Amino acid sequence: MARRAQQTTRTGILAIAQEAGVSPSTVSRVINGTAGVTDEKRKAVEAAIAKYHYEPNRFARSLVTHQSHIIGILIDRSIRYATANTLVQLEEVASNAGYMSVTLTIDKPWKVSLQRALAQLRSLSIDGLVVIAPRVGLADALAASGVQWPLVIINSLLLPYAHGISVVGEQQLEASKHLTEHLIAQGYTRIWHMAGSADWHDEQQRALGWKQALQEHNLERFGKLIQCTWSAQSAYQAIMAEDFSDGMPDAIFVASDHMAYAAIAALRARGIRVPEDIAIAGYDDAEGSIFLDPPLTTIKQDLPAVARTAMYTLLQKIEGKPTDDVVAMEAQLIVRQSSIRAQQKCPPRDSNPEPTSSQAWWLQPNLFYHPFF
Amino acid sequence: MARRAQQTTRTGILAIAQEAGVSPSTVSRVINGTAGVTDEKRKAVEAAIAKYHYEPNRFARSLVTHQSHIIGILIDRSIRYATANTLVQLEEVASNAGYMSVTLTIDKPWKVSLQRALAQLRSLSIDGLVVIAPRVGLADALAASGVQWPLVIINSLLLPYAHGISVVGEQQLEASKHLTEHLIAQGYTRIWHMAGSADWHDEQQRALGWKQALQEHNLERFGKLIQCTWSAQSAYQAIMAEDFSDGMPDAIFVASDHMAYAAIAALRARGIRVPEDIAIAGYDDAEGSIFLDPPLTTIKQDLPAVARTAMYTLLQKIEGKPTDDVVAMEAQLIVRQSSIRAQQKCPPRDSNPEPTSSQAWWLQPNLFYHPFF
DNA sequence: GCGTGACGGACTAAACAAAAT
DNA sequence: CATTTTGTTTAGTCCGTCACG
Numbered sequence: 001m002a003r004r005a006q007q008t009t010r011t012g013i014l015a016i017a018q019e020a021g022v023s024p025s026t027v028s029r030v031i032n033g034t035a036g037v038t039d040e041k042r043k044a045v046e047a048a049i050a051k052y053h054y055e056p057n058r059f060a061r062s063l064v065t066h067q068s069h070i071i072g073i074l075i076d077r078s079i080r081y082a083t084a085n086t087l088v089q090l091e092e093v094a095s096n097a098g099y100m101s102v103t104l105t106i107d108k109p110w111k112v113s114l115q116r117a118l119a120q121l122r123s124l125s126i127d128g129l130v131v132i133a134p135r136v137g138l139a140d141a142l143a144a145s146g147v148q149w150p151l152v153i154i155n156s157l158l159l160p161y162a163h164g165i166s167v168v169g170e171q172q173l174e175a176s177k178h179l180t181e182h183l184i185a186q187g188y189t190r191i192w193h194m195a196g197s198a199d200w201h202d203e204q205q206r207a208l209g210w211k212q213a214l215q216e217h218n219l220e221r222f223g224k225l226i227q228c229t230w231s232a233q234s235a236y237q238a239i240m241a242e243d244f245s246d247g248m249p250d251a252i253f254v255a256s257d258h259m260a261y262a263a264i265a266a267l268r269a270r271g272i273r274v275p276e277d278i279a280i281a282g283y284d285d286a287e288g289s290i291f292l293d294p295p296l297t298t299i300k301q302d303l304p305a306v307a308r309t310a311m312y313t314l315l316q317k318i319e320g321k322p323t324d325d326v327v328a329m330e331a332q333l334i335v336r337q338s339s340i341r342a343q344q345k346c347p348p349r350d351s352n353p354e355p356t357s358s359q360a361w362w363l364q365p366n367l368f369y370h371p372f373f
Numbered sequence: 374m375a376r377r378a379q380q381t382t383r384t385g386i387l388a389i390a391q392e393a394g395v396s397p398s399t400v401s402r403v404i405n406g407t408a409g410v411t412d413e414k415r416k417a418v419e420a421a422i423a424k425y426h427y428e429p430n431r432f433a434r435s436l437v438t439h440q441s442h443i444i445g446i447l448i449d450r451s452i453r454y455a456t457a458n459t460l461v462q463l464e465e466v467a468s469n470a471g472y473m474s475v476t477l478t479i480d481k482p483w484k485v486s487l488q489r490a491l492a493q494l495r496s497l498s499i500d501g502l503v504v505i506a507p508r509v510g511l512a513d514a515l516a517a518s519g520v521q522w523p524l525v526i527i528n529s530l531l532l533p534y535a536h537g538i539s540v541v542g543e544q545q546l547e548a549s550k551h552l553t554e555h556l557i558a559q560g561y562t563r564i565w566h567m568a569g570s571a572d573w574h575d576e577q578q579r580a581l582g583w584k585q586a587l588q589e590h591n592l593e594r595f596g597k598l599i600q601c602t603w604s605a606q607s608a609y610q611a612i613m614a615e616d617f618s619d620g621m622p623d624a625i626f627v628a629s630d631h632m633a634y635a636a637i638a639a640l641r642a643r644g645i646r647v648p649e650d651i652a653i654a655g656y657d658d659a660e661g662s663i664f665l666d667p668p669l670t671t672i673k674q675d676l677p678a679v680a681r682t683a684m685y686t687l688l689q690k691i692e693g694k695p696t697d698d699v700v701a702m703e704a705q706l707i708v709r710q711s712s713i714r715a716q717q718k719c720p721p722r723d724s725n726p727e728p729t730s731s732q733a734w735w736l737q738p739n740l741f742y743h744p745f746f
Numbered sequence: 747g748c749g750t751g752a753c754g755g756a757c758t759a760a761a762c763a764a765a766a767t
Numbered sequence: 768c769a770t771t772t773t774g775t776t777t778a779g780t781c782c783g784t785c786a787c788g
Contacts, residue, residue: 012754012755012756013755013756013757014755014756022775022776023775023776023777024755024756024757024776025756025757025758025775025776025777026774026775026776027756028756028757028758029774029775031756032757034757034758035773035774036773036774037774037775038773038774038775041774041775055492055495055496056496056755056756057436057496057754057755057756058432058496058497058756059432059433059435059436059498059754059755059756060432060436060754060755060756060757060781061755061756061757062432062756062781063430063432063433063436063754063755063756063757063780063781063782063783064755064756064757064758064780064781065756065757065781066781068432070475075461077465079461087460087461088448088452088460088478091448091460091476091477091478092450092478095476095477095478100475100476100477100493100497101475101476102443102473102474102475102476103460103464103474103476104464104468104473105461105464105465105468115426119426119428120428120473122383122428123428123429123430123431124431124432124473125430125432232660232661232663232664236664257661258660258661261660261661261664261665262664264664265663265664265666268666286660286661287605287631287634287659287661288605288630288631288634288659288661288665290605290638291605291609291634291635291637291638292634292661292665293638293641293666383782385781385782385783386782386783386784387782387783395748395749396748396749396750397749397782397783397784398748398749398750398783398784398785399747399748399749400783401783401784401785402747402748404783405784407784407785408747408748409747410747410748411747411748414747414748429782429783430781430782430783432781432782432783433754433781433782433783433784434782434783434784435783436754436755436756436781436782436783436784437753437754437782437783437784437785438754438783438784439754748788749787749788750786750787750788751785751786751787752784752785752786752787753783753784753785753786754782754783754784755781756780756781757779757780757781758778758779758780759777759778759779759780760776760777760778760779761775761776761777761778762774762775762776762777763773763774763775763776764772764773764774764775765771765772765773765774766770766771766772766773767769767770767771767772
């Protein structure tokens with residue numbers, strides 16, 4: 001009972017109308033710029049609004065407009081660390097555009113979980129929906145559920161969906177292929193892949209890129225896939241358990257940098273040197289990778305850019321503007337010493353060119369960009 | 374005009390009532406458990422609800438109840454990587470308790486930014502508010518703004534606020550002190566601190582803990598604080614720029630693990646060995662720290678637990694139950710080789726005891742806990 | 747125990763009044 | 768004077784809740 005909301009006779013549109021000496025609908029017009037209003041009356045209304053710090057009640061408004069200026073965000077509960085800040089970016093772009101966002105977590109089984117979440121979002125009359133769908137199955141469940149809102153899916157499986165749903169993601173297949181080709185170019189032939197959880201699109205794309213590169217160079221028979229989960233621990237254990245009796249690999253493309261750290265530590269524990277004995281490459285360009293000894297070859301994902309682009313795309317859709325069905329973003333190969341055959345001393349700092357300063361507003365946080373992202 | 378909301382004759386309470394052969398108010402009663410309803414009718418209604426996946430429109434409801442079952446979350450835009458998943462945890466606890474949460478990002482200047490955000494939240498009639506306020510100034514601006522909701526602040530400055538506002542955070546001061554004392558116990562005397570951004574409470578607490586430990590052991594005159602930002606780059610540059618002409622430190626307590634990685638790399642580049650020449654300790658227990666060579670001494674933060682506790686505390690407040698004004702959570706010192714004087718070979722995996730399985734529901738994600746967190 | 751009907755606060759179509767052509 | 772243009776009001780609507788009968 002203490003929770004009973006305050007009785008604040010919240011200044012309504014009626015009060016403003018009286019104060020300004022006009023009818024409520026005129027006030028509405030001033031607020032929404034719907035139709036012409038005399039300058040005189042407009043000013044009177046604006047004065048009244050300012051005087052009372054009036055803000056129209058969202059509920060009452062949404063009840064009739066079926067719009068809420070709220071955007072739904074659905075995230076797969078099992079997101080990895082890297083994905084977590086995707087969320088922050090989404091919020092931020094939405095925030096800047098004057099939208100609020102509500103986030104819901106979903107998990108397997110997709111169908112029921114999704115049903116529940118969608119019902120909740122529906123009850124909020126959200127204007128649009130972004131779904132972070134790294135695991136296989138979610139995107140399909142979504143398509144099957146017949147979502148009725150503008151929808152953008154963040155996913156590395158860059159295939160078009162039906163109904164004008166957009167997919168935004170990074171070209172992980174291509175990036176992984178480049179990375180593998182880099183290893184091949186270094187002269188490595190026995191190139192293995194240490195895989196993250198197999199039910200992730202990200203993993204599937206990475207494995208596929210690796211495989212394709214091997215196939216094109218006729219090296220497939222030397223390849224081997226070691227199945228792990230995304231956890232560093234699984235990577236460590238996998239290396240410790242591997243008996244290498246059929247011969248050691250030259251190089252291992254590890255599915256994530258964090259796994260690569262663990263793999264390197266395990267190799268070290270077994271007396272195997274990197275990169276002298278085995279070259280290692282990772283994926284993610286995690287914060288520590290450049291400072292590792294040896295610095296880790298990897299692929300830099302610009303997750304913040306993906307997130308911002310996804311939200312921007314959604315905002316376009318909401319405004320009825322045309323959008324691409326598939327937005328593929330490039331991932332960048334970063335070669336460092338962990339995959340270089342001829343050891344050469346060089347300074348540990350990257351000499352990466354500054355990213356081209358794009359003018360697109362949604363890519364530019366309006367203040368500084370924290371280097372952790 | 375394409376944006377005109379879909380006409381979907383959204384199944385309303387009326388449709389359910391007809392389907393079940395009762396009046397709308399009976400449906401309302403079933404949903405809210407307001408008054409007694411015959412078992413027979415109740416079942417009919419429940420069946421109808423299930424059939425149509427009906428979910429009452431929150432806006433229509435809130436319009437009259439003045440309650441929304443929505444919780445606001447305010448986050449400082451400049452949150453670090455570690456903070457990002459705090460957000461996920463907040464959402465999850467709220468969602469388990471049947472609340473939805475809307476998130477807004479704020480930034481300096483606090484006052485105007487806050488004003489804007491609060492106005493938005495007010496228009497949503499949120500039931501409560503959680504603020505992630507790592508930077509100095511936000512919490513004060515909040516207190517000054519006279520927020521009218523139940524409010525919980527996540528912040529490492531564990532001081533009570535007025536008006537029954539609760540603060541939840543980790544005891545970073547104590548943890549940093551312990552860490553510094555550990556260094557002292559190892560026999561180090563010239564212990565420096567490499568600081569993160571000075572306008573963060575986290576940094577201030579860490580620096581203070583370091584300072585207090587030095588003072589209590591009369592080692593303050595050997596200490597030196599190197600001011601950096603949280604970025605790894607700043608740490609790297611700081612080490613490279615340091616001329617050590619007044620003597621080298623024995624040990625450096627670096628404000629974050631990611632900075633520590635960079636510091637170690639920079640020291641290595643200058644031919645200084647860790648820990649033989651200088652011991653290093655970090656803070657955060659980032660994913661890679663255990664696999665570093667040498668494994669990094671650090672402090673493990675349980676940010677998920679902080680977040681869950683904060684949300685739980687807020688829920689208590691909302692329900693009118695008493696809560697503590699300050700909830701201080703412990704942070705755990707993890708000693709690894711980077712700070713150990715007598716080098717001793719040991720396996721790189723921690724033998725940390727499993728965290729005591731607390732029974733508190735808000736601390737237990739209902740499915741698995743991804744190892745990345 | 748259950749149905750009827752009056753709200754809640756803002757939007758909007760249609761009806762009306764005033765000014766301009 | 769009749770006809771458009773422009774501005775304004777009236778009444779009905781959105782979807783639940785709650786006091787009453």
